[in-house]
Amino acid sequence: MTRHLPARTCRDCGRNRPNHGRGLCRGCWLRQWRATNGRYDVATGTGMGGPGIPKTAADIAARLEDYAFLRALNVRRLDIAARLGVSYRTLNRYDARLRQQQDTA
Numbered sequence: 777m778t779r780h781l782p783a784r785t786c787r788d789c790g791r792n793r794p795n796h797g798r799g800l801c802r803g804c805w806l807r808q809w810r811a812t813n814g815r816y817d818v819a820t821g822t823g824m825g826g827p828g829i830p831k832t833a834a835d836i837a838a839r840l841e842d843y844a845f846l847r848a849l850n851v852r853r854l855d856i857a858a859r860l861g862v863s864y865r866t867l868n869r870y871d872a873r874l875r876q877q878q879d880t881a
């Protein structure tokens with residue numbers, strides 16, 4: 777999938793490479809992914825119907841940015857959800873957040 781995405785300046789190494797999510801190139805993304813024990817970034821919850829885990833504003837902002845980036849490329853919503861490790865319904869919440877940001881901006 778990475779090869780279909782346009783290059784962006786990587787947040788970590790600063791090189792202009794295809795973006796792999798979180799503003800990182802694939803190498804930096806993989807390094808972070810391994811460092812976080814296979815998780816996307818922070819835990820999204822404790823499972824179906826379980827209580828959510830509070831996320832920091834930075835975590836949410838990073839995911840929102842990734843979501844907006846992928847959506848602008850017309851990536852299918854189901855693919856975005858799988859890639860970000862969130863549910864399809866969470867994308868609806870991200871849409872609402874993005875609309876809210878546009879309204880206040």
Ligand SMILES: [Zn+2]
Nearest residue numbers: 786789801804
């Ligand atoms: Zn990088």
